[in-house]
Amino acid sequence: MNEFQGKRVVLGVTGGVAAYKAAELVRLLVKAGAEVDVALTAAGAQFVGAATFQALTGRRVWQALWDERMDNGMAHIGLTRGAAALLVAPATADFLAKLAHGFADDLLSTVCLARDCPLLVAPAMNRQMLENSATQRNVAQLRADGVSILGPAHGEQACGEVGEGRMLEAAELLDDLHAFLQPKPMSGKRVLLTAGPTFEMLDPVRGLTNSSSGKMGFALARACVEAGAEVTLVAGPVALATPRGVRRIDVQSAVQMGDAVTLALPGQNVFIGVAAVADYRPQKTSAHKIKKGPSSLTLQLDANPDILAEVAARPDAPFCVGFAAESQDLAANAEGKRVAKKLALVVGNLVQDGLGGDTNAVTLFDAAGAHVLPPGDKSEVARGIVAHIARLMEKQLGQH
Secondary structure, three states: OOOOOOOEEEEEEOOOOOHHHHHHHHHHHHHOOOEEEEEEOOOHHHOOOHHHHHHHHOOOOEOOOOOOOOOOOOHHHHOOOOOOEEEEEEEOHHHHHHHHHOOOOOHHHHHHHOOOOOEEEEEOOOHHHHHOHHHHHHHHHHHHOOOEEOOOEEEEOOOOOEEEEEOOOHHHHHHHHHHHHOOOOOOOOEEEEEEOEOOEEEEOOEEEOOOOOOHHHHHHHHHHHHOOOEEEEEEOOOOOOOOOOEEEEEOOOHHHHHHHHHHHOOOOOEEEEOOEOOOEEEOOOOOOOOOOOOOOOOOOEEEOOOHHHHHHOOOOOOEEEEEEEEOOOHHHHHHHHHHHOOOOEEEEEEHHHHOOOOEEOOEEEEOOEEEEOOOEEHHHHHHHHHHHHHHHHHHHHHHO
């Protein structure tokens, strides 16, 4: 994926042991298509040398305030012009104090003052340094000044202590930076999603389920966060990491999923039913493993609740989006589902195009007709879906 294609990022590296993660972050940014300029402090160079960053970026590292590579000799001004963002990672307690009070005694601190792009910092320090009232005042001041604070995380620290202050991992910073740079058409909205399969128990070791991986739902949850929404995800049994910034509720059966949705629904602006919910469940669940017998086994099945239909039928229903995974007649089945359940939007796809995989090809069905999205990675498809939802909601708001 080239999520940062065409973007230039300035990465400031200060003097913390977490500087080794900055090298990995550079590698991930370059892999994602970004052009990276590294501004390295003298203390940062004590942990990771300029040669490392130069090898990873393919570009010379910026260290001196009076660097002559800029035609006008003003690297502190020119470095962020045209950049998508300036990220300082790691940001030590000392550097946070500099930023909060406007000090500019080296290249990086001066670049931060003269920047022409958003500033993000990823704190990294001992837990007691972070908890110190002076540091807390500085962090609060930076937030008030519009600086985005990424982390820190809780965990084992280089000093051997455990607590808050550990810098986020490189992959987490990459996700957070990418999310920060996305448009925010869902800002202020609360979104509730379901994702994955459900599992209907037959006995302690067997059950009825399907091959849904949950990847599309999780990609949508991440895309909604990127778009500025507050997101709650009700997930069936899947082995997927929770997208950053998402509140996750794990369930197993369709009934459990329906109950979780009902509890989480008040105050939600959008409901997206992505989960492949089992239509039926065993009438009886055996307390012990069902043994193989000489004859066939007959299962009595009861219908599961239709979660999406129940939500859409509520008098206080939010903006409802359904999914239709079909093996044939996609347009007829998806549009039929949208009309029958009175949904604002149905996302339709053929099971052979998306079920269980990393890519998808979908068509969006709304009152205006069918809209085909370009096939691609599920994360990109998810962003296209969220953008369409935002446009429909804006149009709906305009009509009222």
